[in-house]
Amino acid sequence: MSSHSxxxxxxxEGxxxxxxxxxxxxxNVYGTSTEGKNNFRVELRxxxxxxxxxEHLSGMALTEDxxxxxxxCNRR
Structure with a gap:
């Protein structure tokens, strides 16, 4: 069950x-499924x-902090 939104x-920016x-x-934010798979997918381009x-987490996003x-190099 790897359906993604x-x-x-x-x-x-990478x-x-x-x-x-x-x-x-x-x-930590999105967690893993009961099968141990990540609840997210990442592409680097x-x-x-x-x-x-x-899909069940599609309203979530990482904050700027x-x-x-x-x-x-933290620029704070």
Whole structure:
């Protein structure tokens, strides 16, 4: 059961982004299914991450603060 929402994905600029932190954040926010699969799908194209949450989570999105925490160089 890997049906993902066909709605617009959340797009995050990938420059200076720590991939490991992003995956941990996505697992914390969207979780995993009872089968142990992620409740999200991520595509990386042209240095942009497109995040597609599962249909039952389609109203959720990462906040700007959460995304900034995944950056290698925090600009706060």
């Amino acid at each position: 066909s709605s617009w994905p959340q797009v995050i 420059q200076y982004l720590d991939q490991r932190k992003l995956v941990v954040l996505l697992r 042209l240095n942009r991450y497109k995040i597609y949450p599962s 959460q995304i900034q925490d995944c950056r290698v």
